[in-house]
Amino acid sequence: MVSPNTPTTIEASDxxxxxxxxxxxxxxLVEEISIDGMCGVY
Amino acid sequence: MSDLDCSRRYRLDPDVAxxxxxxxxxxxxxxxxxxxxxRSPLLAELVRHLEEHASIDDALAASVPEExxxxxxxxxxxxxxxxxxxxx
Numbered sequence: 742m743v744s745p746n747t748p749t750t751i752e753a754s755d756x757x758x759x760x761x762x763x764x765x766x767x768x769x770l771v772e773e774i775s776i777d778g779m780c781g782v783y
Numbered sequence: 784m785s786d787l788d789c790s791r792r793y794r795l796d797p798d799v800a801x802x803x804x805x806x807x808x809x810x811x812x813x814x815x816x817x818x819x820x821x822r823s824p825l826l827a828e829l830v831r832h833l834e835e836h837a838s839i840d841d842a843l844a845a846s847v848p849e850e851x852x853x854x855x856x857x858x859x860x861x862x863x864x865x866x867x868x869x870x871x
Contacts, residue, residue: 768851770858772820773865 785860787839792871793859794834799867801831810867819867825851826858833868 787793795801798814801821808827810819821827829842836842839859843852862868 768823768854768858770821770823770826770854771861772822773861774818774820776816776818 785857785864787856787860787863788870789839789843789856791839792834792837793839793842793863793868794871795830796866796869801827803827810862812865812867815866817865817867819862819865821858826855829855830859830862830868834871 796812796814798812800811800813802809802811804827807821807823808830810821810830811817812819821830825847829846833839833842836845839856843855847855859868863870
């Protein structure tokens with residue numbers, strides 16, 4: 742019987758076993774928008 | 784698909800105005816009426832002075848850390864595709 746106060750390592754183990762998500766490494770350096778149709782822009 | 788030729792000299796299109804911003808710059812193309820956010824002060828400076836360098840590669844080598852060359856080439860390719868910069 743495990744005491745409720747007994748610390749577990751389940752979460753840590755799960756974290757170690759989880760596949761590593763690829764890091765987003767590409768920088769978003771440019772972002773283009775069209776302002777055609779915006780109110781007040783001529 | 785970008786048609787950027789990194790061995791050639793490029794310049795800011797004459798129809799483009801750059802406005803400095805804390806995040807980099809706003810670029811507005813008066814011909815296409817497109818607005819582009821340049822999200823890096825380093826990229827904004829690079830684009831502003833692009834014509835001073837014999838090629839894109841020379842411009843990158845002069846001012847951009849090597850580990851960022853790929854991202855900057857990608858960004859310059861997007862700017863070339865949308866005619867914000869053009870080959871001289």
